[in-house]
Amino acid sequence: MSAQFMQYLLTGLTVGAIYALVALGFSIIFNASHVINFAQGEFVMIGGMATVSLTAAGLPYLLAIPLAIAAAALVGLALEKFAVEPARGASVVTLIIITIGASIFLRGLAMVVWDKRFHALKPFTGDTPIAIAGATILPQSLWVLGVTLAIVLALSWFFGRTLLGKAMLATSHNRLAAQLVGINVRLVLFLSFGLSAALGAVAGILIAPITTTSYDVGVMLGLKGFAAAILGGLGSGVGAVVGGLALGIAETMSAGYLSSAYKDAIAFVIILAVLFFMPSGLFGKRGSERV
């Protein structure tokens, strides 16, 4: 029984860590612009698919992964430059719809540039399961957990200790005030797209060896990441991580102990219940006019 529980917990943490990375991407862009970027899932897909094609071209992981992340970041920057920025001044809803359009476009593009098949990446360090207290975990899952932790630490350093990070944070708190003290909010918005695209790509690369990847893998991951971000409180870094892990664990626990047919439903019922009592999520700012 306890081995079973351990297995569900480890699985939930792995799945949750991925949701957390996607949720972080949502939060960063939301902070900079109050836009929910529905193309976030597509960044995940680009990371995975680009790594697949680069390694297929013979590049080692050490080269392919940074290139794939850079490619996704470039796509993110281009998305901001050519789709979001020209619509500057439009309402937030318009911008959100633009990102939905961008996600459909990117998916279609991926179908043409790559193909419609599923691809698997080789695990970074073998695939012999490791036994922990009667449960097993893949070495790749440890990578997922470790890298997620490292990214969370790096992000908190970035937002707390660097000028650019502080500028981003300031913009999220009060855009007008930030502008008045000389922060280039347009640059902040521009960079936030690149940063969250890179984050998404990292998530996509990390899970590709476990789950395989394809041109439309971003749809569901994007949705789950969005749910995690809402649960944790949009815009909150801690919230994104906690929300992601909570969603992942809720899913696997309900699949294991209740019914796998309703596991998504149960997870979403939990989210609804939380939002009912805490409308701005677990760690969201209270009392603001959040949508």
Next chain:
Amino acid sequence: MKSTQARTSFKRGLAAVAAVFTLMAGTAAAQEPIKIGSFLSVTGGAAFLGDPEQKTLELYVEKINAAGGVLGRKLQLVAYDSAGDAEKARTFAKRLIEQDKVDVIVGGSTTGETMAVVPLVEAAQIPFISLAGAVVIVEPVKKWVFKTPHTDRMACEKIFIDMQSRKFSKVALISGPGGFDKSMRGQCLGVAKKYGIEVVADETYGGGDTDMTAQLTKIKNTAGVQAVLNAGFGQGPAIVTKNYRQIGVPMPLYQSHGVASKEFIKLAGAAAEGVRLPAAALLIADSLPQSDPQRSVVVSYKNEYESRFKSEVSTFGGHAYDGLYLVVEAMKKAGGTDKAKVRDALEGVHGFMGTAGVFNMSAGDHMGLDLTAFRMLEVKGGNWTLVK
């Protein structure tokens, strides 16, 4: 002297060749081409079905025409891309029947598209060979509708027979969210009793799920499970297979014909070792014994397809091959393209060897395949092997 003789014989030969050409041109001009209509999911989510089907139809219509056509008439393929959309399929089927006035329809990559078109072809009384999987297409029998792929029920039966021979009676089921997965799950639950199989666990997973260890842990801890069957399609079964090995489930794992392609082995990697699944002979064309009656058909289809398109053959394209040649066979027997006669000839097809197996159609069976069409395969050393 000699040279004049040579010249006259050369001239005579030339005249003969010219005469043959005029004759051929004459008959071709006099005879309208036989129109084969088709609507396939060449793009969209079911493109992995429609793409090889379309290529196969094009390749073989070309080949048949190069060999003189059917009954002295050329074939003309009129194909539309219905993109997996039942509504589009209906529109195109209407256009095929009313505008293009085709003689027969071979198409419908998915069950949804096929079922949307069934009322149209029944009303227009035109023979229709579907390339989709589900049982509902031919059960109950519809007068003008036939199909070439195996059904999911046959896959269940084939698997259960193999389980029976290994003395398994308690089975766990895990299935995905797609139409194929659900239909197969239902069919398996339906026929399980007939083979003395008890389904003791019935788990499911979602569309974008990235991990199925929770469901599999539950199955692993269910008392009495002797084998696990995964009814699925796409990347889900590959993840199930990987997770299955990760948590070390000791029971044998069965997959469905939905993953019967090299891609599955590539995605699941080493975890695929020992997995069993039912599949058409096409998949193991080269390792079929010489004595196998299906060998010549599947080997020649495989070679022709792969040399032309430089991509690996799939069973889906094979269904289109079977559909096209069933039509050709029926038209030859009917001596023309009269729709009612062709339909009757299709129903009377007996012992026709296709890529999917031997077709024996009858008034009560518009698919005509039996369980011998499926081979039980096992993954060994990263390749398919025939289970003896």
